[in-house]
Structures are given as structure tokens and as C-alpha cells.
Amino acid sequence: MKKAVIMTVICSLSLMSVPDALSSDMRGEVRKIELGMMETGDYSEAALRFAGILAEKPDDPSVLLALGLAEYGLMDYRNARDHIALAADLGVRERDDLARYALSVIDANRELLDGMEALNASLPKGPSPDRREEIISSLGADHVRMVAELLRGDQYYPALVTAHINWIKLYSPEAYPGIERLSAEIKFSAMLYASAVKDFEKAAEDDPLDPELLRSYGDCLTAIGDLDKAGEVYGKAAELYRAAGGKAEIAKAENVERIRAALPRTYKEVSDLIDKGHYSEAEAHLRRRLSLNGADPIAVLQLGVIRWKQGKRNEAMRFFSRAAAMAPDHPMVHFYLGKGYVFANDMKRAENELRLFEEKMKRIPVLDEGTGEIYVSAMLYFSHIYSTRKEYGKVLEVSKKVLEVNPLSQDALYNMAIANYYLHKPSAAYEGLREVVEVDPDSDTAKMAEYCIEYLRSNPDPRVRKDFSFIYRD
Numbered sequence: 485m486k487k488a489v490i491m492t493v494i495c496s497l498s499l500m501s502v503p504d505a506l507s508s509d510m511r512g513e514v515r516k517i518e519l520g521m522m523e524t525g526d527y528s529e530a531a532l533r534f535a536g537i538l539a540e541k542p543d544d545p546s547v548l549l550a551l552g553l554a555e556y557g558l559m560d561y562r563n564a565r566d567h568i569a570l571a572a573d574l575g576v577r578e579r580d581d582l583a584r585y586a587l588s589v590i591d592a593n594r595e596l597l598d599g600m601e602a603l604n605a606s607l608p609k610g611p612s613p614d615r616r617e618e619i620i621s622s623l624g625a626d627h628v629r630m631v632a633e634l635l636r637g638d639q640y641y642p643a644l645v646t647a648h649i650n651w652i653k654l655y656s657p658e659a660y661p662g663i664e665r666l667s668a669e670i671k672f673s674a675m676l677y678a679s680a681v682k683d684f685e686k687a688a689e690d691d692p693l694d695p696e697l698l699r700s701y702g703d704c705l706t707a708i709g710d711l712d713k714a715g716e717v718y719g720k721a722a723e724l725y726r727a728a729g730g731k732a733e734i735a736k737a738e739n740v741e742r743i744r745a746a747l748p749r750t751y752k753e754v755s756d757l758i759d760k761g762h763y764s765e766a767e768a769h770l771r772r773r774l775s776l777n778g779a780d781p782i783a784v785l786q787l788g789v790i791r792w793k794q795g796k797r798n799e800a801m802r803f804f805s806r807a808a809a810m811a812p813d814h815p816m817v818h819f820y821l822g823k824g825y826v827f828a829n830d831m832k833r834a835e836n837e838l839r840l841f842e843e844k845m846k847r848i849p850v851l852d853e854g855t856g857e858i859y860v861s862a863m864l865y866f867s868h869i870y871s872t873r874k875e876y877g878k879v880l881e882v883s884k885k886v887l888e889v890n891p892l893s894q895d896a897l898y899n900m901a902i903a904n905y906y907l908h909k910p911s912a913a914y915e916g917l918r919e920v921v922e923v924d925p926d927s928d929t930a931k932m933a934e935y936c937i938e939y940l941r942s943n944p945d946p947r948v949r950k951d952f953s954f955i956y957r958d
Contacts, residue, residue, distance in 0.1 A: 525650030527557030624656030642674035695724035781811035815844035
């Protein structure tokens with residue numbers, strides 16, 4: 485592992501603060517755009533979007549800083565400096581250090597950056613293929629120099645380093661052997677876990693016999709919740725440490741093996757304890773896990789579930805928020821945050837978390853064989869919430885998504901049928917209820933559907949409204 489990568493990290497993302505002048509939605513949008521440009525390297529699109537926000541909030545320092553960072557990624561260093569300097573003058577609260585550090589880096593490397601900006605500006609003018617290759621090679625070497633400059637101290641800012649790393653990866657990876665590993669470690673430190681995992685995977689393909697790399701890869705897999713894969717990677721790391729044979733390496737192998745041993749394949753053991761009400765035992769297991777690896781969002785999330793079951797809602801929400809900060813791409817953190825916001829009657833935030841839950845569920849690796857059931861259960865919970873709020877259109881929408889995963893879900897079919905009933909579509913309701921019975925005539929849900937069918941037959945007058953309860957409950 486490179487020395488620069490294991491130093492103390494100041495993660496500008498985790499400290500990001502946008503002034504009160506921005507709405508909460510706009511704050512979230514600024515953060516989302518900035519995270520996206522760091523992950524994908526699409527600084528052009530980000531700059532356009534920041535410029536649009538800045539047109540509405542021309543004096544907001546956080547948007548000015550974000551635009552400056554996007555321009556830095558575009559090698560538009562003069563405009564980047566102007567916007568970052570203006571942000572620093574206005575005050576960016578917790579991000580003041582980042583703004584002033586970025587200015588010092590630009591000023592200290594003015595000649596190099598001006599040369600890079602000029603070279604980059606010459607590319608769109610259509611140089612010959614040979615000349616283009618020469619420019620790319622020269623820019624690659626310059627970006628490598630800037631990476632070294634940004635990583636040579638005791639701290640670094642991922643928002644700046646990733647601008648150079650993303651360019652190297654895209655245009656000149658041969659300029660920096662091991663760029664995938666460096667990218668993975670930088671993004672992991674910035675909590676860009678999904679992107680970091682992809683880079684770790686590529687790095688491990690290039691260097692499959694480095695136990696330090698595999699240990700970091702395992703930690704990152706744990707952060708996104710892919711526990712099965714994490715266990716495999718930790719096991720390989722332990723084997724390689726032991727094969728090295730030194731005393732220090734044996735100690736590292738034992739440590740990794742302890743972490744792996746405390747990493748249940750699906751955390752089903754802890755879930756079973758929680759379901760049985762054995763909260764103290766479950767918490768002891770989780771605390772032990774965290775003592776070995778504090779970056780375990782699943783353990784933090786389950787501590788929140790315990791507090792929720794104990795009726796300590798505010799404390800539970802703190803655990804859920806902490807887990808979301810550690811693993812923003814893990815779907816269940818968003819489910820539980822949504823659940824908490826429902827309890828607080830903040831449906832706007834609850835629906836936002838539901839949206840994030842759905843997005844993340846589609847993106848992350850399969851956690852275990854019960855992942856589909858987890859998705860269905862969570863979506864049925866939100867279906868129930870919408871039904872109690874008489875938002876039947878949303879009940880239909882959620883139920884359809886459940887049926888895409890499990891076409892035979894009687895609860896989803898039942899919910900959809902009753903939603904159609906309340907939406908004055910008795911024929912659709914009747915057909916839906918019949919489908920519920922056909923799936924499994926002996927289930928409790930089918931018996932409820934038969935009762936509803938009988939009611940519809942005996943009360944054809946649409947003005948008669950029966951209060952049908954939804955089956956699914958939390």
C-alpha cells in the first residue's frame with residue numbers, strides 16, 4: 485500500500501455543509517451532483533448543473549465551491565480558482581479548509597496547471613492523431629505529478645485528488661501503474677463505496693496476491709453489505725498473510741480471521757435473536773463485531789433495529805443515520821430511515837427514502853437468497869402506509885413493483901384489488917380478488933379475498949362503501 489494512501493484523511497464530503505439559504509432539496513441536489521462527478525468523472529455535466537443552481541443562488545458559497553471543483557476536474561483552473569476564492573471569501577463553514585487548501589494548491593502549482601489547461605484546450609482543435617497522443621501522454625504525466633503533490637502531506641481531500649485520478653483512469657492508465665487501487669482507496673475513504681468496490685475488484689484482478697489490498701477490498705464489501713463476498717475476500721487475505729510466514733503477517737492473518745468469524749454470512753443469527761426479543765444477546769454480538777471492525781454498517785443498522793423494537797425511536801434514528809453515512813448504497817438503511825420518517829409523519833422524507841431503497845436494491849450485489857423477500861416485505865410495508873393515508877394510486881404503483889419480483893404475492897395482489905375498489909374500479913377489484921384466491925385458496929389472504937368477493941356480489945351498488953383492511957402489517 486502506498487504511503488500516501490494510509491495517512492490521515494480529511495474527507496470533504498463527510499463535512500459538506502450548505503448554508504441555510506438553500507432548501508433541503510437543493511442541498512441534497514448539490515451533494516448528489518458532487519458525489520456523482522467524483523464517482524463517474526463527468527465534470528462537464530456537473531458544472532452545467534451547478535451553474536444552473538448558481539443562477540438561482542448567485543451568492544451561495546457552497547454552490548460556488550462545488551462549481552469550482554467541477555471546473556478543476558475540467559482543467560479549467562483559472563475559473564476554478566476564481567469561484568473557489570469567492571466561496572472562501574464568503575465563508576463555506578465546515579468546508580473553508582477545503583476551499584483555502586484548494587487555492588493554495590492552485591497557486592503553488594500555477595505554472596504546471598496553466599500548462600495543463602493550455603494542453604487540454606488544444607485537444608478540441610483537432611490535432612493530428614500523433615499530436616493528440618503526444619498531448620495525452622504529456623497530460624498523463626502532469627496529472628500523476630499533481631496526484632503526488634496532493635498526497636504528499638499528512639492529509640488530503642478526495643474532492644481534489646479524484647479529479648486527477650478520474651482523468652488518468654479514463655485517458656492514460658498506463659501513466660500510473662496501480663491507479664485502480666489508488667482510486668479504490670481514495671473513494672473508500674470518501675465513502676463512495678459502490679464506486680470503490682468496482683475499483684477494488686479491478687485492482688484485485690491485477691494483483692490477486694496482495695493481502696493488504698484484499699483486506700481493504702473486504703472492508704469495502706462489508707460497507708455496501710455484500711457480506712458473502714466479503715467473507716471470501718477476507719479468507720483469501722488470511723491465507724496470503726499466513727503464506728508469508730512472518731510473525732507480523734501471522735498476527736494480521738489472525739486478526740482478519742477474527743473479523744471474518746464475527747461476520748455472519750447473512751446476519752441471520754442476529755436477526756433471529758432480535759425477532760425472539762433477545763436484545764441484550766443480540767447487542768453483545770453486534771458490539772463484538774464493531775470492536776473488530778468499526779466500519780460495519782450492518783451491525784450499526786441492527787443496533788438501530790434493536791432500539792426501534794425497544795421503543796427508543798430517536799436513538800434508533802441516530803443509528804440508522806449513522807449506518808446510512810457509512811453505507812449510503814445499502815438499501816436497508818434507507819428502508820429503516822423511511823420507516824422512522826413515517827413514524828415522525830414526515831412523508832416527504834419517507835418517500836424519498838423509499839425511492840432510494842428501490843434504487844439501491846437494484847444496484848447492489850445480491851445479499852443472500854432472501855433478498856427478494858426483503859424487497860417484497862419492505863415494499864408491502866410502504867403499501868400499507870399509503871393505504872392508511874388513502875393514497876390508493878401509490879398503493880397500485882408499489883404493488884405492481886412487488887409483483888415484478890414475485891408475481892404470486894397474494895398480499896400485493898390483495899392490496900392492488902382493494903386499491904382498485906377504493907378507486908371506483910369494482911371490476912378490476914373483483915378480478916384481482918379472484919386471482920388472490922387462485923394463487924393459494926387455503927391461505928388467510930385468500931379467505932379474506934373470498935369475503936371481499938362475497939361482499940361485492942351482494943352489494944353491487946357502488947355507493948355502498950365497505951372498509952376493507954389491508955392484510956400486510958408491520
